[in-house]
Amino acid sequence: xxxxxxxxxxxLDDAGETVAAVAFPWAGVLWLTAIPxxxxxxxxxxxxxxxxxxxxxxxxxxxxLALLVxxxxxxxxxxxxxxxxxxxxxxxxxxxxxxxxxVPAAGFASYVYAALAIEAxxxxxxVAVVTVPFLILVAGLAAATFPLVDRxxxxxxxxxxxxxxxxxxxxxxxxxxxxxxxxxAAANLYVVFALGRWAAGAFTGFDATRWEGLxxxxxxxxxxVLLAGxxxxxxxxxxxxxxVYVHKLQSRSSGEDLRLWFERLRGAEGAG
Amino acid sequence: xxxxxxxPDRPAHALCMSCGKALCQxxxxxxxxxxxxxxxxxxxxxxSPSRRPWPGWLAVxxxxxxxxxxxxxxxxxxxxxxxxxx
Numbered sequence: 001x002x003x004x005x006x007x008x009x010x011x012l013d014d015a016g017e018t019v020a021a022v023a024f025p026w027a028g029v030l031w032l033t034a035i036p037x038x039x040x041x042x043x044x045x046x047x048x049x050x051x052x053x054x055x056x057x058x059x060x061x062x063x064x065l066a067l068l069v070x071x072x073x074x075x076x077x078x079x080x081x082x083x084x085x086x087x088x089x090x091x092x093x094x095x096x097x098x099x100x101x102x103v104p105a106a107g108f109a110s111y112v113y114a115a116l117a118i119e120a121x122x123x124x125x126x127v128a129v130v131t132v133p134f135l136i137l138v139a140g141l142a143a144a145t146f147p148l149v150d151r152x153x154x155x156x157x158x159x160x161x162x163x164x165x166x167x168x169x170x171x172x173x174x175x176x177x178x179x180x181x182x183x184x185a186a187a188n189l190y191v192v193f194a195l196g197r198w199a200a201g202a203f204t205g206f207d208a209t210r211w212e213g214l215x216x217x218x219x220x221x222x223x224x225v226l227l228a229g230x231x232x233x234x235x236x237x238x239x240x241x242x243x244v245y246v247h248k249l250q251s252r253s254s255g256e257d258l259r260l261w262f263e264r265l266r267g268a269e270g271a272g
Numbered sequence: 273x274x275x276x277x278x279x280p281d282r283p284a285h286a287l288c289m290s291c292g293k294a295l296c297q298x299x300x301x302x303x304x305x306x307x308x309x310x311x312x313x314x315x316x317x318x319x320s321p322s323r324r325p326w327p328g329w330l331a332v333x334x335x336x337x338x339x340x341x342x343x344x345x346x347x348x349x350x351x352x353x354x355x356x357x358x
Binding site: 049 | 332356
């Protein structure tokens with residue numbers, strides 16, 4: 001039974017239930033802390049393409065923008081940690097009043113360190129395209145496993161990630177599902193902007209030509225904002241899915257799921 | 273319905289996440305959001321302080337500060353490379 005499969009559909013169903021249960025206010029905390037990061041990333045990418053071939057001459061300017069992205073990443077990591085803790089408490093059936101904020105310090109410090117290492121690896125190796133999905137997955141697992149890191153250390157967070165990256169099938173399935181979901185969310189966001197532009201056209205004084213140019217896919221800045229919005233929209237479900245995956249893996253390897261199953265059986269027998 | 277390992281007359285309220293014993297409300301100790309029995313909790317509290325975690329803290333804080341700087345530099349390098357490649 002400990003080798004039992006982890007069906008992707010089951011993980012997604014449980015993640016959907018978990019997000020619905022913790023959405024208010026914890027998905028809000030996650031989004032509020034992630035919006036500055038996604039907007040800073042979109043601005044950095046748009047600025048790079050505006051500068052074009054002349055970008056190397058604007059090193060200081062780009063470094064300031066990159067530092068802004070890194071600092072907003074730290075804020076976003078705090079939001080992710082609180083959200084992951086809220087999901088974990090919910091999955092264990094623990095109800096606390098504000099306990100979601102009490103993120104374990106050792107786990108969080110190790111998470112920040114691991115996330116920055118993954119971020120650096122991402123920028124250093126993005127040219128080898130295959131590393132990108134792998135590092136996105138590792139970054140997600142770093143968030144989902146940080147509560148299990150009980151003491152700070154340089155290798156400890158990666159050892160915990162490796163110990164939970166044993167089921168390749170469900171992990172690759174989650175990655176594929178959420179890549180498609182992020183693109184669909186970005187496409188939906190585009191439709192929302194287009195509808196907004198169309199509705200605003202009914203008002204006099206609305207400069208339709210200007211907004212058509214700004215909200216067109218040929219405008220790189222708008223395209224990056226759409227992609228950032230797509231990533232932002234699916235983030236709670238992505239993180240919750242990985243928390244559910246880690247929770248299921250842990251409960252199966254510890255036999256906790258078996259104990260609960262026997263409890264349910266005995267309860268049903270008693271009722272019968 | 274299962275009963276407490278220490279009080280057979282009481283229904284189980286939680287399971288110790290360390291030894292797996294069923295515990296009643298009185299015997300269940302919540303520590304960092306996880307239930308433990310008294311002996312497992314005492315064991316955890318006895319082991320934790322003796323590990324002297326400060327070298328680990330120092331290493332993680334220094335490494336994080338270094339990685340923040342490295343990630344920022346690499347972001348600019350990767351961005352400039354992306355503009356040239358794409």
